[in-house]
Amino acid sequence: MATAVAKPVIPEIPTFNVTLFVRRFDPETGEEAKWQDFDVQVHGTDRVLDALHKIKWEIDGSLTFRRSCAHGVCGSDAMRINGRNRLACKTLIKDLDINAPIYVEPIKGLAVEKDLIVDMNPFYQAYRDIKPFLIASDKPEKERLQSAEDRARFDDTTKCILCAACTTSCPVFWTDGQYFGPAAIVNAHRFIFDSRDEAASTRIEILNDKEGVWRCRTTFNCTEACPRGIQVTKAIAEVKQAILRGKP
Amino acid sequence: MSITIETPRSPRSRKSAKLEKYGWLYMRASGALLLVLIFGHLIANLFVGEGIRAIDFGFVGGKWATPFWRIWDGIMLWLALIHGTNGMRTLVNDYAERPWVRKSLVVTLWAVCGVLILLGTLVITTFDPCPANSLPELLPSFCTNK
Numbered sequence: 182m183a184t185a186v187a188k189p190v191i192p193e194i195p196t197f198n199v200t201l202f203v204r205r206f207d208p209e210t211g212e213e214a215k216w217q218d219f220d221v222q223v224h225g226t227d228r229v230l231d232a233l234h235k236i237k238w239e240i241d242g243s244l245t246f247r248r249s250c251a252h253g254v255c256g257s258d259a260m261r262i263n264g265r266n267r268l269a270c271k272t273l274i275k276d277l278d279i280n281a282p283i284y285v286e287p288i289k290g291l292a293v294e295k296d297l298i299v300d301m302n303p304f305y306q307a308y309r310d311i312k313p314f315l316i317a318s319d320k321p322e323k324e325r326l327q328s329a330e331d332r333a334r335f336d337d338t339t340k341c342i343l344c345a346a347c348t349t350s351c352p353v354f355w356t357d358g359q360y361f362g363p364a365a366i367v368n369a370h371r372f373i374f375d376s377r378d379e380a381a382s383t384r385i386e387i388l389n390d391k392e393g394v395w396r397c398r399t400t401f402n403c404t405e406a407c408p409r410g411i412q413v414t415k416a417i418a419e420v421k422q423a424i425l426r427g428k429p
Numbered sequence: 430m431s432i433t434i435e436t437p438r439s440p441r442s443r444k445s446a447k448l449e450k451y452g453w454l455y456m457r458a459s460g461a462l463l464l465v466l467i468f469g470h471l472i473a474n475l476f477v478g479e480g481i482r483a484i485d486f487g488f489v490g491g492k493w494a495t496p497f498w499r500i501w502d503g504i505m506l507w508l509a510l511i512h513g514t515n516g517m518r519t520l521v522n523d524y525a526e527r528p529w530v531r532k533s534l535v536v537t538l539w540a541v542c543g544v545l546i547l548l549g550t551l552v553i554t555t556f557d558p559c560p561a562n563s564l565p566e567l568l569p570s571f572c573t574n575k
Contacts, residue, residue, distance in 0.1 A: 352523070353523055356523055356524055356526060357522070357523065389450060391449055393449075395449035395450060395452070395453050396449075398519070398523075421453070424450065425450070425454070
């Protein structure tokens, strides 16, 4: 005997129209970057990335931006949305003010290559400079054990996805491209406070630089910008203290 | 067929940051001390006794008759001027991009700071509360009592 199963009621997803102002730059014409507006119809579940896809696939195929996983893990699509650095794939349009236009522009402080794409090389260079890998003297023959407490010490800074949202929200970085920037310091923190790593003093020495941690003005822009919720400013402060102590 | 590989970027130039480190420490230490010194100064001048109405040449003269307030004001002068100038220096480093602009602004800042410290210290150390040939009613009471 068949029993009637009540069909779950799924409320209809609302749709609405939004205007996106996108900062466009075409290196082939070399003209100054300018705002271009697009009207798109989006669903209540759509993210800014979906709206950008809609523009690229249906309105203007020349719109250029980076995205890979589209789910907040790869860190490719950091951009400045309504004046704040966010991941386009983690920002729901309904959470923004949809009655006003949404402004999308490339992250600041790095050279724009085209539309929303910037040259990430200086950012990666700062990351390389802090030696972001385990440095240990013994041979990797057996597992390197670590207590849960020791692991927890740097847990927060392991979450970094190198999207550059923090570094390009930093006013010091905007005017001084030589500054290591929050992301590099966060990744140095990840190894400085790792009990298995033996090169904390090397990294401390690297960051005790004219362009190192002392350039930080504790404005907390980085902490606010981080899409992973890393306490970036706190991590920088801990590295400062490690430098003063001379050890982690 | 060959592929040209771009030469690796030059490594970040290493600049010693001893001064930056001590500068950062100085800002914190002097900031904490200045909180006590400045509020102590404000309370002594504006709240205690008759308050703001008591401030005149005689009041300052009376205060500086004791070494306690001379030392207090001297420390406050040095700490505050260096603290402020160092703060301005970091602002200049943040916003002045051209090296010569940066250099000239920083040099000007420290020169002004040096002159102000020199003049201030001169006043505090050589101040005479009872200068000769002044109107007696403008002087603190202990000058005429002698």
